[in-house]
Amino acid sequence: MNKTGLIIQREYLSRVRNRTFLLSTFLLPIVFMLFIFGSAFFSSHSKKEEKKIAVINDPGMFRYNLKDDSGSVLFYFPAATDTTNYLNKGYDALLDMNNDSVHKTFTLYSQRQIDLDNKEIIENNLDRAYANNQLQENGISKAVVDSIDQQTTDAYAITNNVTKEKGETQKVNVELNYGIGFGCGTLIYITLLVFGSMVMRGVKEEKTNRIVEIIISSVEPFELMMGKIFGIAAVALTQLFLWFALITILFAAATWLLPSGAMNHAQQAAQALHGGGYDNTMQLKIAAVLQTIHSINLLGIVGCFVFYFLGGFLFYAALFAAVGSTINEDSQDTQALTLPITMPVIFSFIILSSNITNPDSPVMVWASIIPFSSPIVMMGRIPGGVPLWQLGLSMTFLIAGFFLTTLLAAKIYRTGILMYGKKSSWKEMIKWAFRKS
């Protein structure tokens, strides 16, 4: 076996056989499942408290039209209530309309700040009440207006068919793709940081316990660095694969064992966890997910995930190794040295999470091509479909970027690994990186 192979083998086995690895591999899926089922249980057993809102000085158009269907707020139109006594009368908030039918801004008095959800709900209810009132003023009877209002609440849904090249169309599920994309991006983000810092710690350990001098009298520093990076990449893939397999098995077991009601709650909770938010159409959406699950190119997504995970890991791992090589026993400055590496990773995730609902926006397209952010951001776009040229460009850049960072990092590593007692600055490291060897 060649020497890099030996190093990969040692790095892999010493970590996989470790108790921490076994614990995190088997406990995490269980904790994850417990979390989902637990939060589903709590959300189905805890009822949201309805807020009582007293409305005063109604200009006349709201009294018979203002109502809420979501179960979040209840509107009352009490007499002789004002800002001084609404709390004593048992209301949570007071909406003062100032008898104003022209300006559309009202003031809400409450003991504490109202939450964002309720603010939105009240505003929507006001809009609806205003529209219904307008209809009635234009001669439509209240009975008709109410009946229309009931029929049109969440009545319509869109299913999206994507037109392919030869005029074929394929049904896609926007929510599902969004969930998968965001989930994959998040997973890459977390694993990149976790396994990246594992590389850094490994390098630091070799340096501080001084085995490194013995090793590099047998192998080239580059072989040692690459052996470590690939060994840990293999550990990461093993762990991801085991997590995936375990979660699938646990989900299958849960579906089989638990009553269907509990499963529904669990799915809702899972969806909510992935940032979907909970609303009235969730049940419909879940049904749609089950119908369109075959529309997902699972193999393609898994393939891309593995590519972007490995590509992103290799791109950053060399940099983490370079930083690890410059750290001394006293690791006070570890934070300062790792920050320039973790910043782009965190920034990529911010781009992903703030633009995921609009995956073809320019910032997403660019961030999915630039290798610093592409592993995280591109995964958010892939399930919804990405033009081939963008995918190709992004992959090419990532591979090229990997070679570039590795080349520069290897030079820093080579120098840093034998420097003791001296604090290294980024300025020095950049000097080492661009020095001719």
Place this chain on the structure above:
Amino acid sequence: MNTILELHNLKKYFATQKAVDDISFDIQQGDIFGLLGPNGAGKTTLIRMITGIFYPDSGSITFEGKKFDPVSDARHIGYMPEERGLYRKMKIGEHALYLAQLKGMGRHEAMQKVKLWFEKFEMQSWWNKRVEDLSKGMSQKLQFVTTVLHEPRLIILDEPFSGLDPVNANLIKDEIFRLAKNGSTIIFSTHRMEQVEEICDHIALVNKGKKILDGTVKNIKHTFKENHYQIGAAVLPEHLMTPIFKVIKAQSDSLLVQLFEDTRTNDVLRYFINKNIDVYSFKEVLPSLSDIFIKLVEGSPEARQFQSIN
């Protein structure tokens, strides 16, 4: 004897220091070669160039008659650095196997050798223990084993005895002699002079990145001898003022004297005979390497100063 290693005008400059500044010497096969120098003299940098860890800025290294190639010659070199460590979580047997395989041994061959050496050093029961469970002396023994396991033709030991008790130090010392007798060449780096006198055939002394001395221990001692003689006598003469020697130290029954130039040893004996004093012993006292070392290094500032290059 064959020359196994030749260093030609090696230079290695760091940003603030001429770590190795034009050093050349040869080492013969089978020698135990002492590389001496005060702290910070450049010994470790020199060794790192010989082991292929550093590339020299200029100069060349010839190993067994050919230009030194760090990749292919690593197999034939065993290096035990001064600051040495092991993977703490690894099992001891596996660790020894791993290092042997990194040197290019096959797994089967490595296994045989590890077992052989573990037996020799009575370490068989350690096999499944973890490195972190070893005491300092024990891990040093393990390190020595992993250094010589692959039967290197050139063995470089940087302060191999530091932290070892006398029993284990002797064990390793005997092993060093045995390896040299079987044809391995040993470079022994230290600043412990008494060990050097005991073990080494040849030495080179470096200070401030330059070689200031090399040769056999015997020759060097003769070069630096100061005509000191130890005389054991029954009664010491009362008047010790004589034109032939100077007394350096007088004890009740012995004298340490320095002969003046042109004085022959027999003149001294004659002086005692004339005084009718019985001489029990008469012995030349050669300077210890330690004295020579201090004499040569003295006068240079104690700590090496940082210097600017170019």
